[in-house]
Amino acid sequence: MNQVITVGDMKIGGKGDILVTHALGSCLGLMVYDPAAQVGGLLHAMLPLSKINLQKAAQNPYMFVDTGVPEMFRQLYEIGGQKSRMVIKAAGCGQPLGNSEMFQIGERNYTVLKKLLWKNNIMLEAEDVGGVISRTVYFDLSTGQVIISSKGVKKEL
């Protein structure tokens, strides 16, 4: 079944599910898959650190990378996922043109993700991040295949 993940949300699923998320601008799209258990999840996190709005983070951990990623892993473990088998891919984290520091949310999202993964000894298998484009992700949980689409062009990640 196709399931759409909106901004600041996360969904997990298994064989037969296709997880879709649209309009990744500066947001991070994180796709995690355990091929043996055939379970996976897709997180669409908006901002790097929950400390900017703790009240929001308490209501919805998926708005932030630092709270959303651990919660996603926790849920995947509950449905049989194992850390050692997880295949992790990232998409999004775009930026406007120029190098204004005020608008580097995408880069900050990416940095926080990398730190989290590094601390937990997890490798990033593939990524399609940065630039000015907006991305849509299709994540097939039967196969683990990730398709990124932008401006009508699709490619496999």
Added chain:
Amino acid sequence: MKSTIFSLIEKDVSAFPSMPGAAAKLLKLLRNPDSSTAEVENILRCEPGLTANILKMTNSAYFGLTNRVGSIRQAMVLLGWKRLYQLVIASCVSAMMDKPVPGYDLPAGELWRHSIAVSAAAEGLAKELQLSGTDEIFTAGLLHDVGKMILGKFVEQDLVKIDFETYHNLSFEKVEQDILGTDHAEVGARILEKWRLPAEMIAAVRWHHEPENAPSISQMGDVVHVADFISLMIGVGVGREGLQYEPSKAVTRRLGIHIGHIEKIASQTLEWVSDLTASFK
């Protein structure tokens, strides 16, 4: 070629719908401190659709009124005349801006969500930065991209050129200028002129992608410029051009904005958008 396109665009601007007569009258009344509540009520008495829209929006969680408002008189007392002015405009443009926008690849509803997001984020930023004199910021945010409704068709015809390699690092309004001889900000400003909206609001729309070229500095324009990026970055109404616009460093400097302000407003914007758009359904 460019001049032919330009004259076609001009034609579309003049053919663009005017403000409905009742709305135009209301806006005039609401800007005049000598008008009375009764005059406003008189006009709305013959406009059940507009009245219903205004009341629905008045009761949106965004405005934070505790009791349900059932009459225009109450709405005017509780929200104030400036809000009512904004709601009259919002109610007139909502149906129009809810349509899909070709060229920019915005499906139905996305231009409207983007506009609402920029309105709310701009108000949020103005409050966060404790700016004053920004009463019209909500409407400026709401209408900043209205020009896309005319320019979309022309952008679509020239997509092949627009996707050309040379244009990849150019802020999108400059791509539009280069190929079409004008951009969606200018076209939007022309629509606002046609609607006889206030000059500062028109300027905020006209310069929302190039605030540094504006003849005079406007905090309202500056805040709309920043709020636009917030909405695009969080993926609300982000179209074919993605994030291909360049933020002005002069603007963030003179507003004294930090990344913390931007992230804080971003974290609240989606809730504001759903509160405001829910009231239209």
